[in-house]
Amino acid sequence: MRKAxxxxxxxxxxxxxxxxxxxxxxxxxxxxxxxxxxxLTLFAAHGQFGLTxxxxxxxxxxAHHTVEDIGIVLGQAFKEAIGDKKGIKRYASDFTPMxxxxxxxxxxxxxxxxxVFDVDGLPEKVGSFDTELVEEFFRAFVNQAGxxxxxxxxxxxxxxxxxxxxxxxxxxxxxxxVTVVNPDGQVPSTKGTLS
Numbered sequence: 001m002r003k004a005x006x007x008x009x010x011x012x013x014x015x016x017x018x019x020x021x022x023x024x025x026x027x028x029x030x031x032x033x034x035x036x037x038x039x040l041t042l043f044a045a046h047g048q049f050g051l052t053x054x055x056x057x058x059x060x061x062x063a064h065h066t067v068e069d070i071g072i073v074l075g076q077a078f079k080e081a082i083g084d085k086k087g088i089k090r091y092a093s094d095f096t097p098m099x100x101x102x103x104x105x106x107x108x109x110x111x112x113x114x115x116v117f118d119v120d121g122l123p124e125k126v127g128s129f130d131t132e133l134v135e136e137f138f139r140a141f142v143n144q145a146g147x148x149x150x151x152x153x154x155x156x157x158x159x160x161x162x163x164x165x166x167x168x169x170x171x172x173x174x175x176x177x178v179t180v181v182n183p184d185g186q187v188p189s190t191k192g193t194l195s
Contacts, residue, residue, distance in 0.1 A: 002178075003050075004080035006073045012065040013057040019077040020050030021178055031055045031070060033063045035129035039167040040070075047171025063133060071137040075144025082178050085109060087185035092176035096169035101156030105169035109177050111146040115139050118152040119162065126159045134163055138170075 002021040008014070020026070027050055029040045044051035057066030082088065093106035103119075115138055122131040142149045151170075156162040
């Protein structure tokens with residue numbers, strides 16, 4: 001079973017996170033940031049991942065450190081959980097609608113961290129959540145996970161729906177990319193390595 005637990009303890013955040021790539025039966029998310037809890041819950045459900053997160057952050061400042069550090073820890077857990085990457089599909093792309101919103105998320109589990117975040121026009125906040133933190137979360141994730149991730153908003157007007165479409169799509173493509181399509185196969189690279 002592909003699973004990892006990562007703990008992070010700094011002066012800004014304390015995070016305990018477990019990611020189970022192959023068993024979605026256990027999920028419990030408590031980041032202290034309601035909207036972000038909702039997005040991570042959607043990510044886990046649509047990715048069919050088990051995800052437990054307990055985070056205590058300096059929310060008296062704002063949610064930046066908490067959201068970014070969870071991205072760091074989730075990326076580390078993902079990289080550890082998938083191991084040597086032998087036999088995985090590696091690539092995945094998906095369009096995800098959410099009412100009037102439509103996003104494209106495309107991923108390569110390449111060990112080359114790169115983020116393209118093409119989402120224009122979001123207002124500064126959804127409720128009390130700073131929408132600029134969505135990009136910060138994904139940048140932190142890709143840098144630790146070693147993946148190339150492209151996120152593009154095709155259209156949408158409701159910021160909650162836009163972000164929800166992105167997190168659902170992210171779960172779906174991550175699940176597809178790490179699906180083992182050849183259990184006896186090699187690493188899916190002509191170089192013979194993805195490390």
